[in-house]
Amino acid sequence: MDPRVREHAAVIVNHSIGVESGDDVVIDAHSVAEDLVTALHEKLADVGANPLVVQSRTGTRFRRAYLRNHDGDFDLPTHEMALFEAMDSYIAVRGDANVTEEADINGATQSAYSQARQPLLEERLGKTWCLTQHPAPANAQLAEMSTEGYENFVYDAVLKDWDAVREHQAQMKERLDAADEVRIVSGEATDVRMSIAGNHTLNDYGEANLPGGEVFTAPVPDSVEGEVLFDKPVYQRGREITGARLRFEDGEAVEWSAEKNEDVLDDILTTDEGARRPGELGIGMNRDIDRFTYNMLFDEKMGDTVHLAVGRAYDETVGEAVEQNDSAVHVDMIIDMSSDSRIELDGEVVQRDGTFVFEE
């Protein structure tokens, strides 16, 4: 086994989750991640925790078979709910045999299935959890990389001194917490302002997401104004949206277009009322993520990027006096900030061409 797999497992168990003796842990992983699942069992045995391996994530042949054969009137599985209620923590491992395994499932079935299982998601999110990535060949293929190259990419992003990351990112978190207005400017196409007054900025240093490496907050609904060109592709429902442009007025997207797959963008933005409003502003700060890999777990943390997500705002980012944007969707879209760009907080530049003021 690649020794980095065991280091990865140690970060998950000791840092991301902080597993303690007697904890009942669920590991949700495809069999291609067997190395990581095995290393996790070593670490969980070390601390005296109780793992159970399940396979309920997207992209298995059997989940596709289930969705293809079902009449679409899905139940909430009470046994799975009982498991999640009783567990202490949840480790979700991305890693696929074929990332397009569910390419021939229709969207209505996918939606009905997700909706029936929504309480499971809520229950899981209420526990200590970690979403991470095992560098399987199919995921390397999605990233357009060799398997070994992708392994290096994943482990560089994941095996970091997360305490140092926390301290580094805290400098940006503090500035955002103190600020009322954020302005993002990039090239000619992007100039957008929003209020974050009263909301909270979270410092993601590899806990619920591994890799971590971003700070993020929520825009105040109705406050977003301006135009954005999302430079990086948005990979949704098995299709790639490129060159997406959105114009916001009073917090809502009022015009949009895309170079490719504009209909998918239409579908997303017309899901419900909240889907046209940004629910998240995130600043990518993990410079070991130096390329786009069609995987939001990595892409949104990329150094020199900012992302806005249309749709639902995370509970923890919304202040008591502020309205929380609600939606069935949460779709992250990325802006390149590496050149001809700046982030202003209350009129003061805190990042220019990808370099933060506290890094100068």
Place this chain on the structure above:
Amino acid sequence: MDPRVREHAAVIVNHSIGVESGDDVVIDAHSVAEDLVTALHEKLADVGANPLVVQSRTGTRFRRAYLRNHDGDFDLPTHEMALFEAMDSYIAVRGDANVTEEADINGATQSAYSQARQPLLEERLGKTWCLTQHPAPANAQLAEMSTEGYENFVYDAVLKDWDAVREHQAQMKERLDAADEVRIVSGEATDVRMSIAGNHTLNDYGEANLPGGEVFTAPVPDSVEGEVLFDKPVYQRGREITGARLRFEDGEAVEWSAEKNEDVLDDILTTDEGARRPGELGIGMNRDIDRFTYNMLFDEKMGDTVHLAVGRAYDETVGEAVEQNDSAVHVDMIIDMSSDSRIELDGEVVQRDGTFVFEE
């Protein structure tokens, strides 16, 4: 996919378990059984049941890793217990990448782990369940067969007209239910008598075990008298006991020997007081199982065989007025009845050289 995999799944879902709409089903399977797990999902979708795939069986690399690294003071996992309490039915699929994956786990650790998890086993056995086999290459190797040859063997044993099997076997069940004393004679080495008075005979036609194909009951404790040579190897704790001979007095093994691995036989028989007493008498009636494959799920149903299990008696086989043999072990051992042999019930021959009187 081999079309027989889908037939196998249909037998499990429609016959063995009898899954109904809304049932919460757990499938416990190694990833090498992905074809069967996929076919099961098709059938479970057809009836509108809710599957969850877990991997808690023996023989995974991660379970070995867990057992190797643990200090041996195991907990009962409450989340796994909650899952089992909430489920309606349980499908356990045998099928391994390496049947000797746990060869370097010591026996004390295995025992401590099993003991801590005993309530999980009890809970599972209280639900509707089915144990079956997917013909993975490693299991073919254990059987000393080619993978394709083993596939044919497994599907011949599994894909049967189970209603016809039930009717055929009922002829032997009725005779055993009506009998007080059973005598098994085979060659010079085996002549053993026991009372089954007041106990019940079960007709196994592919429900909890797939393949099925036996009738079985429990000897009255203290009634077993005589000598037995077990002709087929007993595969226990990764080792093969051959040529096991046991002499019973007052229901208890008082002398024993084996040609190979006698110390393993010693370990089994000295586990506790009940381990020296037979808890099961079974008659193999599945003639499609025509060879020994080191897999008790098949071996004990082989045509022309009888088996005695030392240790725990099954609840359902023990009559109200009869003492139930209790033990931490239940080890089946097989007698060849194909030639120079007979089964007598109350002095009347019901099988001679493998042929039942109702087959003549």
